[in-house]
Amino acid sequence: MTLELEQQIKSAGGWLKKYRHQASSTGCQMRFNLFLPPQANEGNVPVLYWLSGLTCNEDNFMQKAGAHRLAAELGIALVAPDTSPRGDAGKDAQGRDIMDADRYDLGQGAGFYVNATEPSWSAHYQMYQYIVDELPALLAEHFPITDRKAIAGHSMGGHGAISIALKNPDQYASVSAFSPITNPSRVPWGETALTTYLGTDKTQWQQYDSVELLNRITDPTGYPHLLVDQGLADEFLEEQLKPQQLETAARQSDYPLTLRRHPGYDHSYYFIASFIDDHLHFHAHHLFDDPSDA
Numbered sequence: 001m002t003l004e005l006e007q008q009i010k011s012a013g014g015w016l017k018k019y020r021h022q023a024s025s026t027g028c029q030m031r032f033n034l035f036l037p038p039q040a041n042e043g044n045v046p047v048l049y050w051l052s053g054l055t056c057n058e059d060n061f062m063q064k065a066g067a068h069r070l071a072a073e074l075g076i077a078l079v080a081p082d083t084s085p086r087g088d089a090g091k092d093a094q095g096r097d098i099m100d101a102d103r104y105d106l107g108q109g110a111g112f113y114v115n116a117t118e119p120s121w122s123a124h125y126q127m128y129q130y131i132v133d134e135l136p137a138l139l140a141e142h143f144p145i146t147d148r149k150a151i152a153g154h155s156m157g158g159h160g161a162i163s164i165a166l167k168n169p170d171q172y173a174s175v176s177a178f179s180p181i182t183n184p185s186r187v188p189w190g191e192t193a194l195t196t197y198l199g200t201d202k203t204q205w206q207q208y209d210s211v212e213l214l215n216r217i218t219d220p221t222g223y224p225h226l227l228v229d230q231g232l233a234d235e236f237l238e239e240q241l242k243p244q245q246l247e248t249a250a251r252q253s254d255y256p257l258t259l260r261r262h263p264g265y266d267h268s269y270y271f272i273a274s275f276i277d278d279h280l281h282f283h284a285h286h287l288f289d290d291p292s293d294a
């Protein structure tokens, strides 16, 4: 597979590298940003995947979270993929636009980390497969990384990170989220996206719903520990995020969840930047620990 390096920028003693490649899962050009810590010059390093939220692309986390300095100290690579296919992937076979360009919650910037099955979307909107299979294989082929992975995200990306980790517990050492959409089947952003990408049969939605996935777990042994931070001044808290649903489901299945509520913080990257160090330390603990400790 050909990888095109578009730019590289020295940061915190490591390198931020911006790549583009033709993805087979999404059938289009995809971009991702990779931060390699200085330890990658000496040997292989583990990787933290970051899934961004609605309206974002591969740049937001790398520019705004302030994660490079500690990732460089800890020796963790960071990868931030784009949040959806773009360009001609937004057109149907006849070249007609399949999305309303004015919408921020569907289409470009809003892939929701699912594999679309609805005919207009299924050719390109395969973000689940891209994140779980194609991107890790590509990184393993081209970069000095170990097979230890962790995953994290924000809002729509928090939903993506938690659902992906719960569906692939042996793949991720740990999972964390800021302000995640916890129960997408039952909130407006999720209902819109899941209807559009998966159709109206709600049983199909459950495979991507963190609360539904947690409800199915009878024994959480071997599942990755989950850290969630939620701001209490987040304007989307009550209608879209519903961390209490996650908390209840985790309690019922005895799942190892740490949910922290922070007075005064909103939905922005200021919140993420305020607590990203805690998430990096959390992931480092699990990435570098004995795997049998999980």
Ligand SMILES: CC(=O)Oc1ccc2c(C)cc(=O)oc2c1
Pocket: 052, 053, 054, 055, 056, 060, 154, 155, 156, 157, 236, 267, 268, 269
């Ligand atoms: C860079 C930034 O501000 O990111 C951002 C803003 C708003 C949202 C919303 C409303 C939802 C989401 O999933 O992500 C997101 C990200």
